[in-house]
Amino acid sequence: MKTADLHLHTHFSDGTFSPEELAARAQGHGFNALALTDHDTLDGCERMAFACATHGIEFIPGAELTADVDGKEVHILGYWLDAGSTRLVSELRRFQAARQQRIHDSVARLNAAGIPLQVENVLAIANCASPGRPHLARALVEAGHANDYDHAFERYLKKGRVAFVPKARMTAAEAVQLIHGAGGAAVLAHPALYRNDGLIPKIVEAGIDGIECWHTRHSESATNNYIRLAAELGLVATGGSDCHGLAKGTPLIGSVKLPYTHVEALAARRPARSDS
Numbered sequence: 509m510k511t512a513d514l515h516l517h518t519h520f521s522d523g524t525f526s527p528e529e530l531a532a533r534a535q536g537h538g539f540n541a542l543a544l545t546d547h548d549t550l551d552g553c554e555r556m557a558f559a560c561a562t563h564g565i566e567f568i569p570g571a572e573l574t575a576d577v578d579g580k581e582v583h584i585l586g587y588w589l590d591a592g593s594t595r596l597v598s599e600l601r602r603f604q605a606a607r608q609q610r611i612h613d614s615v616a617r618l619n620a621a622g623i624p625l626q627v628e629n630v631l632a633i634a635n636c637a638s639p640g641r642p643h644l645a646r647a648l649v650e651a652g653h654a655n656d657y658d659h660a661f662e663r664y665l666k667k668g669r670v671a672f673v674p675k676a677r678m679t680a681a682e683a684v685q686l687i688h689g690a691g692g693a694a695v696l697a698h699p700a701l702y703r704n705d706g707l708i709p710k711i712v713e714a715g716i717d718g719i720e721c722w723h724t725r726h727s728e729s730a731t732n733n734y735i736r737l738a739a740e741l742g743l744v745a746t747g748g749s750d751c752h753g754l755a756k757g758t759p760l761i762g763s764v765k766l767p768y769t770h771v772e773a774l775a776a777r778r779p780a781r782s783d784s
């Protein structure tokens with residue numbers, strides 16, 4: 509059976525693997541198709557496309573966007589996104605700038621609380637256009653302010669802690685329009701993680717094409733519930749590992765194997781591209 513993983517991160521956002529390393533591992537797991545879905549960036553897609561081609565793996569360029577629904581953060585995955593789409597790329601740049609500002613704000617809050625940390629160190633660790641809290645966590649551990657990655661979140665970075673700064677969000681409708689405008693398909697990422705299925709009707713109304721039913725952190729019963737829901741709503745059931753490399757311990761790639769027929773069903777929902 510042909511299989512795909514439609515949710516992967518590299519060091520172009522908060523993963524640790526390079527595109528080449530990820531593609532090589534994917535080949536080891538026997539995948540036929542992969543999507544790269546780094547946060548707010550397509551920067552890794554060119555290298556990933558090349559690396560996949562060398563392994564005979566189909567590549568789908570994508571990104572994971574952050575949206576707001578009723579004050580809650582949800583993630584929307586975009587697939588078949590084109591780095592030549594000017595509106596999409598300028599929006600991604602705007603969100604990358606907000607992420608960089610967020611690092612400055614977080615570090616300023618740490619410094620004000622008497623914890624010395626330098627923005628330059630965090631940005632050097634991130635070494636990408638889309639820095640996030642995982643990079644702050646690594647910097648805090650390196651500087652000896654936390655024992656490990658989870659401790660850094662627990663102590664400084666999670667909501668309510670001193671270094672927490674909310675992330676920029678677009679509305680779910682804006683995210684879907686941006687993706688569709690670029691000729692892509694839009695999927696609600698890991699719905700079980702929001703613990704609030706009441707948000708789903710609003711996201712469906714925004715025009716999503718699919719629901720990520722298979723995800724490493726979805727229980728079997730959650731997966732089955734979302735598969736049923738997707739079928740009821742006429743949406744495509746998708747899935748991916750959400751592998752961040754070694755950022756969170758064991759690499760997750762291989763933990764989810766989406767039957768390729770679901771990729772074809774998602775591809776069939778792509779609109780004609782309207783921006784340029």
Ligand code: AMP
Nearest residue numbers: 522639640641642657658661662666675
């Ligand atoms: P950001 O996009 O900058 O808000 O960072 C979100 C990333 O941090 C996600 O990849 C999460 O898995 C990770 N993360 C969020 N909260 C925690 C936590 N309490 N412990 C460990 N990792 C976390």
Ligand code: ZN
Nearest residue numbers: 517522547752
């Ligand atoms: Zn991430």
Ligand code: FE
Nearest residue numbers: 572583697698
């Ligand atoms: Fe996510």
Ligand code: FE
Nearest residue numbers: 515517572750
């Ligand atoms: Fe993700």
